[in-house]
Each structure stands twice: as structure tokens, then as C-alpha cells.
Amino acid sequence: MAVYERIWRRYDGNVTPLKWRAAVVTKYALAEAFSSRIFAAFYVLCLLPTTVGVFLVYLSHNVSLLEKVGLTAEFMGGLTAVFFQFLFGWQALPAFLVAVVVSPSLIAADLSNNALSLYLSRPISQRDYVLGKMAVLAILLSPITWMGGLLIFVLQAYLEGNNWGIENWRIGMAYFVGHITWIVVISLLTLAISAWVRFKPAARGALFGIIFILAGFAQAINAVTGTSVGDLIHLTRAIANVVMSIFGGPTQGNLPIALNWFTLVATCAVSIWMLRRKLRAHEVIG
Amino acid sequence: MNISHDLGAPVLELDGLTVKLGRRTILDGLEASFSGRAIGLLGPNGAGKTTLLRTLLGFYPPTSGGARVFGRELSSSAKEIRAEIGYMPESDAYIANITAIHFVRLMAELSGLPPDAALERSHEALFYVGLGEARYRKVGTFSTGMKQMVKLAQALVHGPRLLMLDEPTNGLDPPARKRMIDLVCDIRDRGTSRIILSSHLLGDVETVCDEVLILKNGKIADSCDLEADRQANKNFVEVDLEAPNDKFDSAVAALGCEIASLEPGKLKLVMPADVSTRELWIAADETGAGIRRLDLKRDSLQDIFLRAMEGN
Numbered sequence: 159m160a161v162y163e164r165i166w167r168r169y170d171g172n173v174t175p176l177k178w179r180a181a182v183v184t185k186y187a188l189a190e191a192f193s194s195r196i197f198a199a200f201y202v203l204c205l206l207p208t209t210v211g212v213f214l215v216y217l218s219h220n221v222s223l224l225e226k227v228g229l230t231a232e233f234m235g236g237l238t239a240v241f242f243q244f245l246f247g248w249q250a251l252p253a254f255l256v257a258v259v260v261s262p263s264l265i266a267a268d269l270s271n272n273a274l275s276l277y278l279s280r281p282i283s284q285r286d287y288v289l290g291k292m293a294v295l296a297i298l299l300s301p302i303t304w305m306g307g308l309l310i311f312v313l314q315a316y317l318e319g320n321n322w323g324i325e326n327w328r329i330g331m332a333y334f335v336g337h338i339t340w341i342v343v344i345s346l347l348t349l350a351i352s353a354w355v356r357f358k359p360a361a362r363g364a365l366f367g368i369i370f371i372l373a374g375f376a377q378a379i380n381a382v383t384g385t386s387v388g389d390l391i392h393l394t395r396a397i398a399n400v401v402m403s404i405f406g407g408p409t410q411g412n413l414p415i416a417l418n419w420f421t422l423v424a425t426c427a428v429s430i431w432m433l434r435r436k437l438r439a440h441e442v443i444g
Numbered sequence: 445m446n447i448s449h450d451l452g453a454p455v456l457e458l459d460g461l462t463v464k465l466g467r468r469t470i471l472d473g474l475e476a477s478f479s480g481r482a483i484g485l486l487g488p489n490g491a492g493k494t495t496l497l498r499t500l501l502g503f504y505p506p507t508s509g510g511a512r513v514f515g516r517e518l519s520s521s522a523k524e525i526r527a528e529i530g531y532m533p534e535s536d537a538y539i540a541n542i543t544a545i546h547f548v549r550l551m552a553e554l555s556g557l558p559p560d561a562a563l564e565r566s567h568e569a570l571f572y573v574g575l576g577e578a579r580y581r582k583v584g585t586f587s588t589g590m591k592q593m594v595k596l597a598q599a600l601v602h603g604p605r606l607l608m609l610d611e612p613t614n615g616l617d618p619p620a621r622k623r624m625i626d627l628v629c630d631i632r633d634r635g636t637s638r639i640i641l642s643s644h645l646l647g648d649v650e651t652v653c654d655e656v657l658i659l660k661n662g663k664i665a666d667s668c669d670l671e672a673d674r675q676a677n678k679n680f681v682e683v684d685l686e687a688p689n690d691k692f693d694s695a696v697a698a699l700g701c702e703i704a705s706l707e708p709g710k711l712k713l714v715m716p717a718d719v720s721t722r723e724l725w726i727a728a729d730e731t732g733a734g735i736r737r738l739d740l741k742r743d744s745l746q747d748i749f750l751r752a753m754e755g756n
Contacts, residue, residue, distance in 0.1 A: 164572050168636040169565060169603030173556030176523060182553040190542070271584075272537040276598060279501050279531035280554040281523040438503075 179282045183290025188297060191260050200259065201298070204252035208306030211245045215310055219317040242311070242329045243405055249307060250340055250397070253299045254369070260298060261348030262361035264291045265437070270356050274437065284437050288349065295345040303341060307333030328406050336401035343397065343422050346429035353436040369393060386411035389418070396421035453515070454479045455606065455638045456500070460509030463492075463499050470495045472662040473509065480671065482632045484653030485642040486749060491659040493642040494534055497608050500640075501531060514605065527556060530604035532595045534611040534642075540584030544570055547583050548598050555602035562601070569597040573627060589620040596627065600637070607631065610642045621648075628652050650745040658752045666752035670745065681721065685709040686734035695727040 174182075192198050217223060224230060268274050277287055311330045315323030323330070348365055355361040372391050379388030389395050389411045396418040399409040409415065456478045463471040471492045485493040498504050500513060502522035511518045513525045539547055545566050552562035552569075570579040573593040578586070583594055592612065599607055609628065613621045629652055632639055641652050649656060654671035657664060685692065688708045697703060702714040713724075721738060728735050 164568075166572055166600065166631050166634055166636075167603065168605075169557065169561070171561050172558060173527075174553075174558060176527075176556075179554055179556070182550070186546075186550050186553075267539055267541060271540050272533070272535055273539045275503075275533050276531070276537050276551060277554060278503065279526060279529065279533075280551070281527040281556070282554060283523070 176281055179280070180286040180290035180293070183277070183282070183287060184293040184297070187264055187291060187294040190263070191294065191298070197259060201256065204256055204302050205306070207245060207248040207252065208302065208310065211306070211310040212313060214241075215314045215317065239326070239329060239405055239407065242307075242333070243402070243407060245310065246307065246333065246336060246401060247398075249303045249337070253303045253337070253340065254344055256298055256302065257295055257344045257348045258362050258365050260295065261345075261352045261365070262355070262358040263352070264294060265349055265352040266356040266358065266361065269353065269436070284434070287437065288433055291349055292345045295348070296341055299337075299341045299345075304334050304337035307337060328404060332401050332404040335404055336397070339400060339422060340397050343393070343425055346426050346433070350429035350432035350436075353433055380411070386413045389413045390421055393421065393425060454512070455514060456483060456640065457512040457515075458509070459511065461496075461499065461506055461511050462508045463495055463504050464507040465495075465504065469507075470504075470662050471499065474664055476657060476664060476667050478655050478657070478667075480638075480653070480655035480669070481635065482628075482639040482641060482653040482655070484649035484656040484670075485640065485659065486644065486646065486649055486656055486745075487659035487665070488644060488753070490661075492662040493644075493659055494610055495662075496659070497531070497610055497640065497642055500608070501526060501529065528605040529608055530555075530599035530602065530606070530637075531608045532599040532610060532612055534614060536591060537595060538583045538586075538591060541582060543580050544575055544583050544586070544594050544597070545579040547594065548579075548601050551598040552601040555604075557602055565601050565603070566597075569601040570594070572600075573597045574623065588615045589617065592616060592620070592624065596624070600631065604637060607637050607639045608642075609639065611644070612641070613643070613645060613648055625651055646745050646749055656745065656748070658749060660753060666748060668748055680740070681713045681715060681724070682737070682739045683711045683713060683724065683735060684737035685711070685728075686736050689731060689733040691731035692728060692733035695731050696724060699723055699727065 192201075268277065274287075278284065282290075308330060311326075311333060312323070315326075347368065351361050351364050351368070355364050373394055376388035376390075376392035376395070379391075380386055390413070392411075395410055399411070399413070399415060399418040400422065402409045403415045403418075409418075454477050456476075458474040458476045461471055461474040462469065474496070485496060487493050495504065499506060500511060500518065502518065502525070506518065514528065516525050518525065539550075542550075545563075548566040548569055549559075549562045552566055553559060557565060567576075567579065570576055573596050575590060575593050575597065578590060583591065586594060592615065596609075596612065599609070607628075612628065613624050616624060625648060628639060628641065631637055632652060639652065641649060643649050650670070655669050656667065658666040658668075686709070693703060693705075693711070696711075696713060699719050700716040701719065704712040704714075715721075715724075721740070724738065725735070727733075
């Protein structure tokens, strides 16, 4: 039917399955994020650590190329677990930055003009909506983090041979579990902040505040009490310790790893509570 | 399913629906059933009209009782019910930084339309509501009237079986208000979608609706079938003659009218369904009777509303 007819008609065609409606939220939010060329360029930059990692692994196994640039195969002292631990940090940081850039506009834009009631008057639930928005961050952060990490791990295992991959399975596991955990925690946290703080710069400031000011506060508590109890609110240390425990490397502070997990789980729980409180199609009067 | 085939089947059934928010009872034991093409929700501010709409959308859980929309239980089929509803909320509701076409397409896809169909129907819906030329503008730049129209477009883009319109003429100037009401009447008359119109403007409801639920303090103050009333009262006429005229009385009696004489020269007629006022004028002309006044009498919605407000 042509638009010039300007008449009203029912829709009798096929409809998409209900379970995929959350993907619509994701699709439009992703398109919105990449509508900014500055963000697209920034995102490509965030893939740099992975690209460098792949290049270094390739370089360390290419003797002829090393000789051409005047290096030996031992130039990096071998690709030890420390290399991968270092690389993990360089992947997690840009992931956090991407989350900080993208998240504030994910939910706040829908809340600021009451569009949430339009979403929720459709056959999607509050949970679908949050999952749809979380998927945006998962899709954006995965190539930067665990997908890139596993790519490097698999490349190293392939080039090294001799059961290197099996003997160093902890590295692959640390990349996968560590980054997935980081993505879940940071996604929920940033979405919760986005739901409560609608002014983007303030939301970004709040995110940095939670990560870095809380870290400083935690260290102050540790220094005053002479314990590691402050680490309970030290989010970056919690994730670092969890990852290091999987790597089999040394952890910081004296808290058991279980309490580091507790910090991460508690952060997720508080974030979910904040989202549930805020993501309503209406204001409930008392 | 073609709605024109299930006219007469209940659109909305309320079974003692009670909704409490906090300690306040907002809806109190609503019991009613509606099957008209357009159902009006009337009541003063705070009567519970918007809460009823939101409850039907599943935003508020019923505290007790229940409701059915097209025979589906609200408690067990909220998503299925929402799939068949287009909702236009009372307050501003839009995403400011995207274009109207993008916004309406997003809402269409959320309602289940595949991307191509969603895009096609978004164009159609925006042209239908008169925003065709503005569809590539960001919604945040729209005037109040345009925002109301884009809200209507997103509500009807997926061709819902039921349109829920909450104060659709809010903030509109008279021409825009007339255009909105004309659009709603057009949708009603096409017979493919039922309408629930919530408003405190009696004129809007009287123009659009054939059934009315009047709420007051969360309770049903009255409910009536306006269309039945219109049908029943269409043949009820008061005639003032310049002077008593027996020939005229006989002529209208011959037409099959029942006559009650209020006083000399003043008649109250109940006309058969196939007799129109034109035939009364012809009879007057033929009998030489001078008609000073001829009124089709019926209760206006205003009368019904005021009685309902006073009666509670």
C-alpha cells in the first residue's frame, strides 16, 4: 500500500517470535552507538591491545621475521603467563572505557522522556529490556576482551604446539571466566547508574567515582585498620584477584578469593535492585 | 482475526478488579463488560482512568479480582494481551534524539513486525497521522501537537486489535484536536480495531465512543451504552406548533407516530424507526401547521455524567 493513500489498516502479516523481541532493543541501541563516528573510531582503538597481542605472538614464532628486524626469539623472554596477565589488564581497561562511554545513553535516553512505558506496553518485560540493553555491552565488549584473549591463546597454542594449550589451560580459562565476569559486573553497574543518573557527564563521573574513589577509600580503610577489609569495596582488586586466582598467580591483599567473588556478586545484586527500582513504566505512589 | 467478524464479543471484562498502590485503593471492585467499537473512560482527575489502562497493560498487578481483554485473562496472558494493544499514554513519551521514522519503526519491531514491514508501516502510519513530511526530523524537535501525533502513530503502527488512548487531545489547539478526533473516528469506523478512550472531555468521548464507563474515586459511578441510547432516543421528538392543528395530529398519527399532547400546540412524539423528521415537516406543510420548534430529545452525555457525579 502506498503512503499517499493515507488510510488505516490492520497488520495481517507474520510476526517475529516473542523470545527475540529483546534483540530489537539491542539492535537499535547498537545502531545508535555506532551512529557516532567518534565512537566508532574509539572502538577500533580499543581493539589495539588484542591486535598488538596477536602481532607479538606471531612475531615471537617467526624467526625469519625476527632476524630481519634484528631480534632473537628470546626477545620477550618467552610468552609466559605474565605476558597474558599483562595483556588481560590492557583488554579490561578499554572494555571499561567503552562501557563508560556507551552506558549512560542506553537507559537514560528512554527514561528522560518516559519512553519506557512505550517499550513495556509492548510484549516485552522489564527483564527482556534489561537483557536487551546488557546485550549491547556484551556485544561491544566481547571482541575487546574474551574473544580477543581466546584468539591470542589459541594462536599461541597452535604456533607453540607440544600440548602448550593443554598445559596452560588456566590462561584460556582466566581469559574466558575473568572477562565474562568483568563484562557482567561492569554492564549491570553501568546500566544501573544510567537508570539513576540521566545526565550523561554526571553518569560517567559517577562510574569513575565508584571504581576509582571507592578503590582509594578501600585502601584508606586498609591502612587505618591494618587489615584487608577495605578490599570488600575495592571492585578492581576483586576482579583482579579472581582472575589471578584462575591464572594461578599471586593475589593482592589478604582476603580469601571467596570474599572477592562476594564483592562482585554483591555489586551485581545491588545493580539489579537499582534497575528494578527504576525501570518501571510508571511512578508508584505511596 | 478480523474484528468485524467478532463484533459483539466482549472486548473488556472486569471482574471485581481492585488495584491498591501502597495503602491507597485506586480501583475498587470494578465489575463491567464492554463489547462496543469504542469504549470511553470518563471521570474527574484522579478517578482511576489511567490506572485502569495501566492495569490492563500489566503495569500494575490487580490486588484482587481480575480482567479479561478479548477473553484473555490479564493475570496469565499479559504479554499476549500487550501484543494486541496499541497504547498512547497521557504524558510525553518519546525518544528525543532519534527521527520519527526510526522511533515508530523501533516500536513496530518491538510489537513483532519484521524489519521490512515495520519500515513500510512506519511510513504509512506517519503519513496517516499527518507527519509524513516531518518523519525524518528528530522527535525532540516536534511541537506538542506533533508529539501527540507521533504517539498515535507508534500506537497504531502494528495494526493492533485494541487501541488504548489516554487523553489523546491533551495540549492540542482546536484544529489539532479536531484532527485527532477525526483520526480516531476514522480508525473506529474502519471496524478493524477497537478503541478505549480515556478522557475527561465529554465532547471527545461523546463523539468517539458508543459505550462509556464513568469512574469516580476508583469506583464505577455509571456505565452506559451511548449507541443504544442514541438508537432508542433518535425517534423521540418534541414539537411546538404555532397553533393547535388536529389535521397535523392526524397526519403524524397516520405515519405511525405515538402522540402525547403536553399542552395545546405542544406535542411529544415517538416516531417509528422508519420515519424521519423530514416527514414531519412534509406533514406540517401539507396540513398547514406551523412548526415553531422541533427538538430531537435525548440525554446528553453531560446529563449522564453529572447525574453519575451527583449520585455518588
